[in-house]
Amino acid sequence: MIVVDFIGLVFTLCLVGLRYPHYALVAMFIHETGRILMAVFLHQKIDLVVAAGAFGKTVVGETAGSVVMACIALGGPLANYIISVVAGGIEYEKTTNLLNPAARLKCPVSVINLRLAVISFFLSLIQFI
Numbered sequence: 001m002i003v004v005d006f007i008g009l010v011f012t013l014c015l016v017g018l019r020y021p022h023y024a025l026v027a028m029f030i031h032e033t034g035r036i037l038m039a040v041f042l043h044q045k046i047d048l049v050v051a052a053g054a055f056g057k058t059v060v061g062e063t064a065g066s067v068v069m070a071c072i073a074l075g076g077p078l079a080n081y082i083i084s085v086v087a088g089g090i091e092y093e094k095t096t097n098l099l100n101p102a103a104r105l106k107c108p109v110s111v112i113n114l115r116l117a118v119i120s121f122f123l124s125l126i127q128f129i
Contacts, residue, residue, distance in 0.1 A: 001048050008052025015054065016115045018101045020108045027080060027116045028053045034079025039072050054120040057127065073124040080117035084110045 009028065017024040032051050035058045039046050044060040058072055084090065089107025090098070097103040098111060105111050 005052035008055040012053025031076035035076040038075025077117040077121040080113040084113035
């Protein structure tokens with residue numbers, strides 16, 4: 001079952017990219033796809049997917065161990081990081097632009113995916129612990 005949490009999506013949109021909401025929505029789609037693909041790759045039965053941007057969660061079967069759960073939780077940030085590196089352009093941005101969600105960016109795809117990867121990584125660690 002898939003549940004879409006619009007409050008989490010809007011809050012993630014505010015944290016990741018106010019100026020580029022269309023890129024942020026694509027990054028959130030990549031994030032959830034990364035988690036689902038990681039669960040499928042690890043042959044886990046997906047019970048629930050909560051699509052809430054960086055605050056989302058994927059619940060798998062009861063037989064999954066802690067390492068499998070950690071891999072699934074970090075599948076989304078990994079997918080966003082890979083897209084960020086492949087798109088390139090982070091090295092051309094100022095450091096203040098990397099942190100400011102309302103900044104005008106030269107390569108918004110890579111920066112927004114990097115922001116979502118970092119935020120989701122820390123939130124996934126908090127949820128996992």
